[in-house]
Amino acid sequence: MNELLVFVCDGAPVRGEFVSLGSTWQSIVERRNDPPAVRALMGEFVAAATLLTASIKLDGTLIIQAQSQGPIQLLVVECTSQLEVRATVKLNPNVTEIPDNATLAELLDAEGSGRLAITLDPSDRKASQAPYQGIVALNRPSPSHPGLLEPIESVSEAIMLYMQNSEQLDTHVWLACGPDSVGGFLLQRLPDTGGASQYDPVMMSEGWERIQILGNTITNEELLTVSPETLLRRLFLEESTQYGVRSFPTRLVRFACRCSRQRVADVIRMLGQEEVDSILVEQGMVETTCDFCGMQYRFDPVDCKQAFASSTLTDAVRPPSKGH
Known part of the structure; x- marks a missing residue:
């Protein structure tokens, strides 16, 4: 029910x-x-x-x-x-x-x-x-x-x-x-x-x-x-x-969870280039897990570069090559 x-x-x-x-x-x-x-x-x-x-x-x-x-x-x-x-x-x-x-x-x-x-x-x-x-x-x-x-x-x-x-x-x-x-x-x-x-x-x-x-x-x-x-x-x-x-x-x-790769890209842009660069140096990629559904998202340096280069969420992400 x-x-x-x-x-x-x-x-x-x-x-x-x-x-x-x-x-x-x-x-x-x-x-x-x-x-x-x-x-x-x-x-x-x-x-x-x-x-x-x-x-x-x-x-x-x-x-x-x-x-x-x-x-x-x-x-x-x-x-x-x-x-x-x-x-x-x-x-x-x-x-x-x-x-x-x-x-x-x-x-x-x-x-x-x-x-x-x-x-x-x-x-x-x-x-x-x-x-x-x-x-x-x-x-x-x-x-x-x-x-x-x-x-x-x-x-x-x-x-x-x-x-x-x-x-x-x-x-x-x-x-x-x-x-x-x-x-x-x-x-x-x-x-x-x-x-x-x-x-x-x-x-x-x-x-x-x-x-x-x-x-x-x-x-x-x-x-x-x-x-x-x-x-x-x-x-x-x-x-x-x-x-x-x-x-x-x-x-x-x-x-139903509303998390998405596009939303994570938006969060990455809000963190700022300096903060994201420090995470990439330390960990090699930006990783996050949705608290609601447990979905994992991974952004490598190329993903992060595209997120900052784009002016829209739709353009900010590419099909994931690792994880989601």
């Missing part, structure tokens, strides 16, 4: 999504050997990125990026509007042991150093325009001690706060990551449109509350092992008549 399913309720202001990733998730982690807690966190972010991409009207790429001085130095998850995903994580070499049950706060917000951002990068963005970026809170006001902040412990809570602050939409998110798959479920309360609501006010409130209650019955095991279509039927069979639960055709989610 590598599917995303979107549904709406015609009789209540509710929109929802299910995502289930099997082989797509395996493609992301097959070359990695991350600690279980790190793997679980990355898996939940992958599910969250897929759900968010489908819920936000965007023709481009959604990027979730986290940085900290804790066990995780850098985490990046990307999902395009075509539901092509990739992800990577870099660990702090000074941290030797990570508990299997480590929380988001323990992995990303050690001593308040963590930073989590969600970036929306439209495909038609001009070079002079900056993509939209929203900062995601890693702490929240304490309900028991007003004026104090307490850490956010889970990916789902961080995503819900982001949607509330950025999109002004009440959102509930459930996420799960297992050894072989990841799953996610998102519910949103849609805003009223126009001067007169299309929904009956009583049904509008009751419908949102009722569907949230049903959503809370879902288990991690179901998210990881049951198809989105079956989950939809299980949860909302009785509500399909009252609230008009209606689904759309499932969409395929797949792993």
Whole structure:
């Protein structure tokens, strides 16, 4: 299963999504050997990125990026509007042991150093325009001690706060990551449109509350092992008549990396001639490995010379003679 399913309720202001990733998730982690807690966190972010991409009207790429001085130095998850995903994580070499049950706060917000951002990068963005970026809170006001902040412990809570602050939409998110798959479920309360609501006010409130209650019955095991279509039927069979639960055709989610020889040539040019020459003297060629897919790229002195001589990325590279 590598599917995303979107549904709406015609009789209540509710929109929802299910995502289930099997082989797509395996493609992301097959070359990695991350600690279980790190793997679980990355898996939940992958599910969250897929759900968010489908819920936000965007023709481009959604990027979730986290940085900290804790066990995780850098985490990046990307999902395009075509539901092509990739992800990577870099660990702090000074941290030797990570508990299997480590929380988001323990992995990303050690001593308040963590930073989590969600970036929306439209495909038609001009070079002079900056993509939209929203900062995601890693702490929240304490309900028991007003004026104090307490850490956010889970990916789902961080995503819900982001949607509330950025999109002004009440959102509930459930996420799960297992050894072989990841799953996610998102519910949103849609805003009223126009001067007169299309929904009956009583049904509008009751419908949102009722569907949230049903959503809370879902288990991690179901998210990881049951198809989105079956989950939809299980949860909302009785509500399909009252609230008009209606689904759309499932969409395929797949792993895809955007690295290329052309992009590496661009990076070489940004390094500058002096830096590249010193690498060539020391190593004989410039080598790099993509953090997302593990693809290796090698540029010998002739490749590097062509990269600097060309004014365009397409002309900057020739068919590789060694490696990729």
